[in-house]
Amino acid sequence: MAESLTITDNRTGKHYEVPIQDGAIRAIDLRQIKVAPDEFGLMTYDPAFMNTAACKSRITYIDGDRGALLYRGYPIEQLAEQSDFLETAYLILFGELPQQKQYDDWTREVTLHTMLHTNIAKLMEGFRHDAHPMGMFISTVGALSTFYPDAKEIFSPESRRLQTLRLIAKVPSIAAYAFRHSIGRPFNQPDNDLTYAGNFLSMLFRMTELKYQPSPVLERAMEVLFILHADHEQNCSTSTMRAIGSSHADPYSALTGAAAALYGPLHGGANEAVLRMLHEIGSINNIPAFIKRVKSGEGRLMGFGHRIYKSYDPRAKIIKKMADLVFDVTGKSPLLEMALELERIALEDEYFVSRRLYPNVDFYSGLIYQAMGLPVDMFPVLFAIPRTAGWIAQWEEMLNDPEQKIIRPRQIYQGYGPRNYVSRDRRP
Ligand code: ACO
Numbered sequence: 388m389a390e391s392l393t394i395t396d397n398r399t400g401k402h403y404e405v406p407i408q409d410g411a412i413r414a415i416d417l418r419q420i421k422v423a424p425d426e427f428g429l430m431t432y433d434p435a436f437m438n439t440a441a442c443k444s445r446i447t448y449i450d451g452d453r454g455a456l457l458y459r460g461y462p463i464e465q466l467a468e469q470s471d472f473l474e475t476a477y478l479i480l481f482g483e484l485p486q487q488k489q490y491d492d493w494t495r496e497v498t499l500h501t502m503l504h505t506n507i508a509k510l511m512e513g514f515r516h517d518a519h520p521m522g523m524f525i526s527t528v529g530a531l532s533t534f535y536p537d538a539k540e541i542f543s544p545e546s547r548r549l550q551t552l553r554l555i556a557k558v559p560s561i562a563a564y565a566f567r568h569s570i571g572r573p574f575n576q577p578d579n580d581l582t583y584a585g586n587f588l589s590m591l592f593r594m595t596e597l598k599y600q601p602s603p604v605l606e607r608a609m610e611v612l613f614i615l616h617a618d619h620e621q622n623c624s625t626s627t628m629r630a631i632g633s634s635h636a637d638p639y640s641a642l643t644g645a646a647a648a649l650y651g652p653l654h655g656g657a658n659e660a661v662l663r664m665l666h667e668i669g670s671i672n673n674i675p676a677f678i679k680r681v682k683s684g685e686g687r688l689m690g691f692g693h694r695i696y697k698s699y700d701p702r703a704k705i706i707k708k709m710a711d712l713v714f715d716v717t718g719k720s721p722l723l724e725m726a727l728e729l730e731r732i733a734l735e736d737e738y739f740v741s742r743r744l745y746p747n748v749d750f751y752s753g754l755i756y757q758a759m760g761l762p763v764d765m766f767p768v769l770f771a772i773p774r775t776a777g778w779i780a781q782w783e784e785m786l787n788d789p790e791q792k793i794i795r796p797r798q799i800y801q802g803y804g805p806r807n808y809v810s811r812d813r814r815p
Contacts, residue, residue, distance in 0.1 A: 398422050411440055430797055440621075442629065442788065446479060446780050447620040454698035454745075458618060459483070467705045472613035473497060473583050476555055476776035479618050480783070494583075500556035501577035501586065503564065504534055508574055511564050520565035521655075521767045525646045527561045528554075532639035539637045541786060550638050551779050558775045559583070562768045563590030569764065584609040587772070592760065604716045605759055608709050612752060615702040616770055618777025624648035624655075628778040629785045633794045638782060645778045646771050655767035658753030661690040662763055665722040665729075674728055682738045690726075690750030691733060692742075702748040710751050717758040726754060 390407040394417075405416045418428030433439045448457040456463040459478050466475050470484075477485045477493050485493060510530055514523050532538060535553065540546040564574050567590075575590045578599065585606045589599035619625070628645035632638070649655035668677050681688050693700055714723060730746055733739045756766055785791050 394420065396420055396422075409443070414439070430799070432799060436626070441626065441794075442621065442785065442791065444620065444781070444784060445482070446784060447618045447777070449620055449695050451693070451695035451697050454696055454701050456619075456701050463615065463701050464705060467611050467614050470614060471582065471584075472610050472617070472773060473555075475614045475617055476773075479776050480551060480780045496552050497556045497583070498579045498586075500552050501560055501579065503557060503560050507531070507534070507561075508564065511561075511568055511574075514568060516568075516571065518565075518569065520562070520569050520764050521646075521650050521771075523565040523568065524558075524561055524768050524771060525643055525650065527565070528558070528639055528646060529643035531557070532637050532643075535637075535639065538639055541632075541635055541637065547638070547783060547786075551783075554638065554642065554775055554779060558772045559587040560590060562765075562772055563587060565768060566591055566761070566765055569762075582606065582610070584613060602716055604712050608713045608755060608759075611705065611709055612755065612769070613773035615705060615748060616773040618774070618780065621781075622654065623651070624774065625778060625781050628782050630794045632782040632785055633791060635793075638779065641782055642775065642778055645774075649771055649774065650767055655770045657689060657747070658749035658756070658766050659763040661726075661749055662722065662753045662757060664689045665725050668725060668729075671725055671728050674725065674732060678729075678732055678736065682736075688729065688733060688739070688744070691739065691746055692744040693747045696745065696747065697743040699745040700747040703746040703750055706748065706751040706755065707746075710755055713755050713758055717760075720754055720758055722757075723754055726751065 392405045392407055392412055394403045394405060395401070396403070399422060401420075403420055405412045414431045417431065420429040421427070431439070446459065448460070449455070458466060458475065459482055461478065461484070466478075470478075473494050474485060474490060477490065507527060507530065511523060511527055514526075531553070535550065537546055538550045560577060567574050575593045578586050578589045578593075581589055581599075581601065585601040588601040588606060588609060593599035621629075624645040627648040628641050631641040631644040652660065668674060678688070680686060710723065714720065730750070733744070739745075753763065753766060756769060757763070761769065
């Protein structure tokens with residue numbers, strides 16, 4: 388028997404059968420519940436979409452209680468151990484792991500699109516010397532739509548594939564240009580002999596040497612960080628990508644909005660907050676007093692807790708392991724010792740245990756980026772590079788979903804009813 392929910396309307400005494408499918412009822416099925424025929428019908432009220440599924444998706448699965456994250460069914464731990472970013476991006480975008488030839492073709496094609504038009508470089512040179520790299524990143528991705536007007540053909544699979552290649556290939560170049568601009572150094576051209584992560588490091592850090600040789604440990608660490616951040620289902624920026632894409636804007640414009648959502652401190656900025664918190668604590672001796680303050684409601688332990696994960700964030704586990712390898716190359720950060728001690732105390736403390744607060748992905752990622760020589764301003768940009776794969780995959784899924792339309796939530800209006808205009812000289 389098909390599952391359904393029986394609703395009784397106390398106002399009329401009428402009963403309604405609302406089908407349950409995939410653990411959800413369709414909000415539109417509630418519209419039939421009305422007192423008068425001209426009444427609009429019952430709506431659901433769900434600020435911040437805490438309990439509303441806005442799409443069906445086959446890309447990323449999260450089990451917050453068990454601390455599991457799967458891309459297209461593959462556990463994040465296995466991908467972080469065995470895959471590289473371009474292969475993972477292929478998986479997220481096209482649904483399956485590539486065969487060898489598909490992998491080689493995909494890698495070659497992405498590599499061929501890494502260069503930026505010289506006018507993009509000029510555009511970026513126009514920013515003030517102290518421009519925030521994420522502001523530069525967002526503006527420049529938006530500007531790409533004027534360089535590739537063919538991107539408007541969003542219903543052409545060939546055009547979508549070309550824009551996908553361009554975006555995956557160019558976001559590290561834009562990110563590196565933004566970094567170089569912010570430190571007053573000339574832009575580095577891409578080196579197509581290097582891997583995706585290796586080339587990014589070269590574009591960030593190459594000085595006068597003719598050939599930059601990335602440290603294999605740092606190259607792999609960057610690759611793993613990219614894998615961990617590639618998608619995370621319907622978060623704020625991904626929902627923004629889908630919302631803008633639903634109006635049939637081109638993918639560069641939609642991705643600009645997604646990146647803007649990521650810029651906010653509640654989304655892409657938490658690892659910066661972790662570093663600031665560690666600096667404020669100052670030393671291991673001050674940790675007990677800090678924890679006491681957090682428990683009494685004065686501030687939060689940044690990098691702890693998650694809306695979905697009520698268990699150890701699986702990405703945090705992987706990053707923590709990698710941090711040791713990175714610090715062997717870069718030298719230990721005094722902040723790491725503090726972070727480890729904070730984690731040790733918090734995981735034993737009743738306050739954090741009872742609220743199921745565990746380290747999230749941001750608790751250690753900032754420390755690694757900082758050890759690699761990247762300033763906190765770059766953190767959201769580093770997040771945006773791999774998330775581009777997830778954003779595009781979700782955008783494409785939305786476009787191909789016959790149930791999707793332009794996004795248009797309803798509201799509960801609580802303002803004035805009709806009232807007459809009052810001339811300026813008669814206003815109270
Ligand atoms: N430190 C101390 N207490 C906390 C923390 C924390 N980091 N997080 C939650 N709590 C407490 C709350 O005070 C609340 O306690 P109460 O029930 O006594 O009032 C309880 O735990 C539940 O907290 P909520 O705010 O309801 O949890 P929510 O799911 O809304 O918040 C969030 C999740 C925003 C991530 C929160 O845990 C937080 O602010 N963490 C710190 C910031 C952070 O690390 N953000 C990064 C998230 S990961 C990402 O975006 C990539």
